[in-house]
Amino acid sequence: YAVLSHRWSKQEPLYHDILDQAMEIPDDQEPVLDDQPGWKKLQRFCCTANDVHGCEFAWSNMCCINKTSSSELDESIRSMFRWYRNSLVYIAFLSEMADLAALQLQEKGQSGEQALLAPSRIKFYGSNWESLIPGSMNNRGNKDFVKKISTLTGIHPNDLESFTPGIDRVPEKMLWASKRRTTRIEDMAYSLVGIFDISLMITYGEGNRAFFRLMEEIIKRYDKWDVFLW
Numbered sequence: 132y133a134v135l136s137h138r139w140s141k142q143e144p145l146y147h148d149i150l151d152q153a154m155e156i157p158d159d160q161e162p163v164l165d166d167q168p169g170w171k172k173l174q175r176f177c178c179t180a181n182d183v184h185g186c187e188f189a190w191s192n193m194c195c196i197n198k199t200s201s202s203e204l205d206e207s208i209r210s211m212f213r214w215y216r217n218s219l220v221y222i223a224f225l226s227e228m229a230d231l232a233a234l235q236l237q238e239k240g241q242s243g244e245q246a247l248l249a250p251s252r253i254k255f256y257g258s259n260w261e262s263l264i265p266g267s268m269n270n271r272g273n274k275d276f277v278k279k280i281s282t283l284t285g286i287h288p289n290d291l292e293s294f295t296p297g298i299d300r301v302p303e304k305m306l307w308a309s310k311r312r313t314t315r316i317e318d319m320a321y322s323l324v325g326i327f328d329i330s331l332m333i334t335y336g337e338g339n340r341a342f343f344r345l346m347e348e349i350i351k352r353y354d355k356w357d358v359f360l361w
Contacts, residue, residue: 132187133189134220135193176222205333209333211249213249213325215250216251224256228258244308277291284307296328298352301357302357302358302361316339317336319341327348
């Protein structure tokens with residue numbers, strides 16, 4: 132299966148929309164629903180996942196998670212790193228980018244840096260679904276790409292090429308997250324669950340307490356003095 136990363140926009144099809152308006156992709160694969168950009172983006176993602184990457188299934192957080200179910204949302208956020216890692220390809224769609232030189236990363240919300248670190252294969256697409264790095268099916272192997280992402284995120288190139296989650300190098304990993312903004316303050320903590328390989332109950336509405344609980348879990352397994360040195 133393929134996983135989609137994208138910037139949320141208006142008229143995104145959500146979980147219940149898919150249940151109510153399920154549709155087949157036309158055989159000619161021509162984009163439809165020009166007046167509904169969210170549906171059009173989903174269609175192009177499915178076509179790219181199947182035709183370019185040979186995936187039978189496609190997964191997107193906008194329509195594959197029932198966000199009205201607290202238990203499903205909890206499981207989804209805690210499983211996100213594993214879902215990314217087990218995917219065949221992670222497709223990042225940056226609708227406003229035309230080439231690698233113009234690359235700027237979108238805010239990742241719940242996914243955060245784990246979206247760049249977990250998948251074994253990443254493919255970046257820009258405007259009109261054109262490949263930002265033509266000729267490569269896995270952008271992790273492109274040195275220019277790795278260098279660009281490292282500059283934007285502060286993540287070491289070695290981690291971008293191969294990353295193992297765990298409670299080590301805590302200051303460095305916390306610094307990655309500190310450079311990013313999230314819509315919900317809790318997402319700053321939740322996006323680090325997979326990177327540190329810890330379990331944390333998801334409780335939206337707790338605000339900064341989510342971060343305090345994250346640090347409590349880290350300190351239980353990390354006894355070095357530099358835990359807050361970031």
